[in-house]
Amino acid sequence: MPKGITYFDHEKCKGCGLCVEYCPQNILYQDKKTLNESGYNIVSVSEPDKCIGCAFCAMMCPDSVIKVEVIK
Amino acid sequence: MAETTVKYEKTKGLTDKPLSYCPGCTHGIVHKLVGEALVDLDILDKAIGVASVGCSVFSYEFFNCDAQQAPHGRACAEATGIKRVLPDNIVFTYQGDGDLASIGIAETIHAANRGENITVIFVNNAIYGMTGGQMAPTSLKGQKTTTSQDGRDTDWTGNPIKISEMLATIEGVAYIERVSVHDPKHYLKAKKAIKKAFQYQKEKKGFTLIEVVSTCPVNWGMKPVDAMKWLSKEMIPVFPLGVYKDKGDNHES
């Protein structure tokens, strides 16, 4: 059971990789096969069950792509 | 289904317009901090921003409040006029290091010296980002830019100018802190500082300035993650973080 859930507004992503770098659980990755309309590789979650809901990814995203919910 | 609470989402302090910044540029992070601070303090409807000239020239499109756009370097002068006419509004400038520390240094020092009750958000990325990466007065010793291709020669061009330290000596200044946004811990610290600056303005304490040590991945020629590392390793020793001036809490309220 994950402690957090992430939602990505993929169209706003610029593929900068900051969220990937700062996730302490190392569960984010840049999906090299999927581009958004602007041509950037979007970010996906490899193991959603491991998310701890810390929101580090969301804080460090300059483009407000990520929303994080915590499961009570 | 388990119950959930929102831990983080896009702040209502910013509009839905996509930011014009390059991928991984910390301007976006600083915009979020300003928006979040205005929302948390419930002053978004009273806030008036003054955009400057630099990559953040369109910041008036991104802050979800009233805003103007000042000529290069003149943001503090423009904010002075706005605040004097509308003293009950919360007035802030958003300026880069080229804008504030180069062409606008006179306006900045005099606004501070007059103790203007405004808040300055000073984004120091040690370079002129918008115009293609020229040396700024804040560029580090040895830093390679398009106008210092062998690295900044401090014998010829002086040393990186320390705005927070300089302005802290001025009587009219209520609060100055230098913060950074290179990891989540510093993000939260920076948010606290920006909120405190706006709070002091609400309490009419005087001039407040938050210097945010920032990146320009494109003109530094680095990936965004490497730029964050360079900021932390190279910039912070030259621009130490911390509170440079604090007039203290207002006990009247």
Ligand SMILES: Cc1ncc(C[n+]2csc(CCOP(=O)(O)OP(=O)(O)O)c2C)c(N)n1
């Ligand atoms: C009067 C005038 N002089 C020079 C310029 C060219 N110019 C535009 S932005 C800029 C500096 C921007 O650097 P900074 O304030 O550090 O902002 P950044 O883009 O790095 O965020 C300069 C010199 C101008 N637009 N107007």
Ligand code: SF4
């Ligand atoms: S909330 Fe924390 S654990 Fe979950 S994806 Fe984001 S950074 Fe990783």
Ligand code: SF4
């Ligand atoms: S930090 Fe934001 S813009 Fe950058 S890759 Fe992650 S989701 Fe995309």
Ligand code: SF4
């Ligand atoms: S040029 Fe530099 S400061 Fe300007 S938006 Fe791009 S990365 Fe940011």
Ligand SMILES: [Mg+2]
């Ligand atoms: Mg700059």
